[in-house]
Amino acid sequence: MDAKSAASASSTTAKRKFIASGRSIDIYAVECKLCLKWRKIDTQEEYEEIRSRQREDPFVCNKKEGVSCKDAADLNYDSSRTWAIDKPGLPRTPRGFKRSLILRKDYSKVDAYYITPTGKRLKSRNEIAAFIEANQDYSYAPLEDFNFTVPKVMEDTLPSTTTVHGGLTIRSRPRIISHPRKIIN
């Protein structure tokens, strides 16, 4: 019952396409503070909401409707997927924008960028400031809510055939993750 849906979700073709251009996150999960089981979170919006409040209001199983700590985990932290662990407390993406995280092909790093309501890709705070300056319709979006802190790729979940570039470090296991997947076999 752990993550079978996720495992079968992408066909080989889709997987290859992803590899060519890096991969996006396809599962979001959070760890229960009490039982330490991982729960799948259905949408990025919901995940970001949980992450933004994680310090003051840690996630527990029964925040998910119909779920309690007695239920089996939705997925397990292991190397059947590649995991990237987010920092708790990052702000929610302002309304109308989308935060996109892409895992590099070589698994070395996750890159973050924002997609504006007009479909532009912005890769830094400066670009965002310039965009908002030029498009006052979006001046409701606070600059400090755009955050380029990226989740850490967890070395112990990399596919075994991957060569790691750069120094990856494993930290103690934080409670909230975002979760790129797909292993090259």
Ligand SMILES: [Zn+2]
């Ligand atoms: Zn629990």
